[in-house]
Amino acid sequence: MLQRSVDSVRVGAAGRGWSIRAHLVALALASTLPIAIVAGFFAYNLVDESSRKVRADFQSRLYFFRNGIELRLTNVIEDAEVLARSPALQQGNLDEFRRYATDVVQMIGAFAVVLADREGQQLVNTREPANAPLRRRQYVEAMNRAFATGLPQVSDLNIATADGLPFISIEVPVRVGGEIRYVIALGLSPQYLSSLLDEYVPPGIIGSIIDRKGIIVARRPLVDGADIVGHPTIPAVRERLGELAAFWIPAKSRDGTPTYSSFVRSELTGWAINLALPRDAVDGPLWRAGALFTAVALFALLASLVFARLVASRFLRALTGLEQHVMQLGTERLISPEPGPVAEVNRMESVLRRVGADIAEVEEAIEYERSLLRATVETMPIGVLLVTANGRISLVNRKMLAMCGVDGLRSLEDQATFAYVRADGTRYAAADLPIMRALEHGETIEGEEVQHEVAGARRHEIIHAAPVRDGAGDIIAAVSACYDVTDDHEAMRRQQILLDEINHRVKNTLATVQSIARASLSSATGLKDYAESFEQRLIALARAYNLLTENNWEGADLATIVRRTLAPFASEGRISLSGPSVGLTPKLTLAVSAAIQELSTNAAKYGALSVEQGRVDVSWTREDDGLIAFRWSERDGPVVREPARRGFGTRLIQDILAAESGWTVTLDFSPSGLQCAMRIPVQ
C-alpha cells in the first residue's frame, strides 16, 4: 500500500511546484537584485551629479573665460581711451600723437594704432612710416559703430591689406571739443588673444573666440600644428550663433572628436566665446561608471549565485537524499540514512527511519494475522468463499474448491462450477447465488438448501451468506459458507429405513413368537410341557437372531446355523457336519434354523439324540441348479415309528418350509433313523 502511495506521487504530483534548485536561484536573485537596483540608482545619481558638476564647472569656466577676454580687451580699450584723451590728439598734434601711439603699441604689444576720421581716412598709422601717404581704411564696420554709438567697439576678424595677416581692432571714439571727431583703432594680432586662450583653455578642452561673422579669431589647441584663425567655426556652432548662449551642443571637432560645444556671447565684443569638451569627458565617466557598476553588479550577482550554489548544493544534497529515502520507504521500508548537512532534514530522516520500521512492523503483524486467518480458513471443513465488489473472487479455501470439484475459481459467472439447483429444479443464475444476493442487496442468508451438480453427481448443500460492511456501513464484500449434507441426509435416510426395518422385524418377531406359542399348544401334553417346548423354541429363535446380529443382519453361514442350533442337544462327537460354506439370507437363516431346531428337538425327544449311542449326520452340497441339497440323517437311535399325529415340527418342516417357493422337503421316517432331505434355493 505504501508503494502505491509513493508511485502515485511519482506519477501525479511530479512537476508541480518549483524545484529546490529553482527556489535557491530565486533566493539568490531576490537577495541581490534589490541591492543591485538600489546601488544602480545611487550610482546613477552619483554619475548624474558628477556629470552635472562637470557641466557646471565647465559653464563657470566658460563664463570665466569670457570675462577674462573681456577684461583683457577692456584693458586695451582703456589704454586706447587714454590715447584718445591724449593732449596731443586733443590739440591736433598728430606727429606727437603718433609718437605717443607708437609707444603705446609697443607697450601693449599691439599690432598698430590707427587714427581715422569719419570717412575712414587714416590720419595716423603706426605701421606706416611717418608722413607716408595714408589710405582710407578698408574695414570700417566697427569704426562706424563707434562713431554711431559713441562707445568703444571691437571689430570682427579682418585681414590686413598690407601683409595679409589677420587682426582685430578696438575702435575707440575720440571726442574733441564735445564732438566725436576721430576714432582710434587699436589693431591686435589674434595672438594677443590666443595667449589668453592658453591661460583659460586647459588641455583636453577646445576653446575658441568667434567673431560676429562666425569666423574664428583664436583657437586652442592648434589643429595639426596650425592656427586656424580666419576659418569659419564648425557648422554646429555657427548655426546657433544668433543665440545669446548655447550649452552642450553635440558637435564634432575638426579632428573628428565628438564634443559638447558651449558658447556665451560677449556683449562687449559681440563675439561668441566657445569652449568645447570632448563628449567622452562628460559621457565617458557616466558610461564608465555604468560599465563599472554593471560589472560590479554582475560580479556580485555571480558571486552571490556561486555562493548560493555552494550553500544550495548542501541543501540540495540533503533534500535529494531525503526524497530518495522517502521513495525507498515505498519499496524497502527500511532506510539507514547518514546525517547530512541540514539539521531539519536530519530530523526528518530519523523520523522516516522510525516510520519505516513501524510500517515494516505493522505489515509483518498484518501478514502474520493474515496467514493465521488464511490457515484457519483453509483448514475449516466448510467451504468458504469471499467476494468483493463486482463479484470478484477474493478468497476461496481448499474445501470450497473440493466441493466445486475444481483447482481454482475465477468467476462466479462460471455456470459449470456453480451449477446450483433449487428444490423445485430451477437453476440459479449467477445473480441469484446467495453470495451475490448478500453482496448486492445486503441480504443475510441462513441455511439455504441447494442441490449442487458436481462431477456428474448431485450433492445436497447448505449455504449461508452474509455481507461484509466497512466502518461507514457500506458493503465492501460478501462471504459465504457452504457445507455438504448429502452424506448426512443419506445417513438419516438409511437410519430411517433401518428404524422401519427394525419396526418391521420386531413386529414380525412378535408374530413369530405368537406363532410359536400357538403351534406349541397343539403338541403339548400339559402346561409344563407346553411351557418347556415354548421356551425352547423361543430360545432357539433368540439364538438365531443372535447369529444374525453378529453378522449385522447380512445373513449367516449354513454350517454355523446347524452347529449352533444343534449344540444344546448333543455334544460334538455325536454330530457330524459336512458341506461347503454357504451364506444364507436372514430369512433363510431363520427358516433353516427353525427347521434344524424342530429336527433337533424331535431327535432329542424321540430320535437318535434320545440315546447315548445315537448319531446325527448333517451334510449339504451345492447342486448344479444353484440349490443346496441338505441332508439330515439319524442312526443308531431307537426304532422310528411313523407318528400318528403330525407335530408342529413335522408340520413346519413339511408344510411351511415346503411352501417356501423353491424348497422341497422330504421326511422319511425310516426305522433305522429319521431322514430329512431338503432342497433350498440360495441366491
Add this chain to the structure above:
Amino acid sequence: MTSAANDLPGRRILVIEDESMVMMLLQDMLEDIGCVIADSASRLEEAIGKAKSLAFDVAILDVNLNGERTFPIAEVLAERGVPFVFATGYGVTNLPAGFSGRPVLQKPFQQQELERVLRAALA
C-alpha cells in the same frame, strides 16, 4: 353377528407373506376361523402371478416381501376388484395414497382382529 355376505367359513384366502412363522400363524388362525387357504406366496413375482390368475375370495397381503414393497400386487388386486387386506409390521402411515382406506392388519394380531379385518374387506 355376521351377515351372509361377509360370512367367513369356507372363504378361500390367498396369503402373501415371506416370514414362515407368520405364514404358519396365519394358516393356523384361518383354519380355526374355518377359511380355506387357496394358496400362498412368499416372493413378489410369484405373488403377482397368483394374484392375477388364481380364484379366491380375499387376499392377505404383507406390505413388504424381502425388502420389496408389495404395492404392485395391491394394484393388481384392486384392478381385479378382489378384496384384500394389508398385513404390516410398519405403521399405518406407510400406505400409498390410493390405498389409504384399505383395511390393515397390524402384526402381531389376534384372531378376532383377523376376522374383523376380513369381514371388513368382504363388506
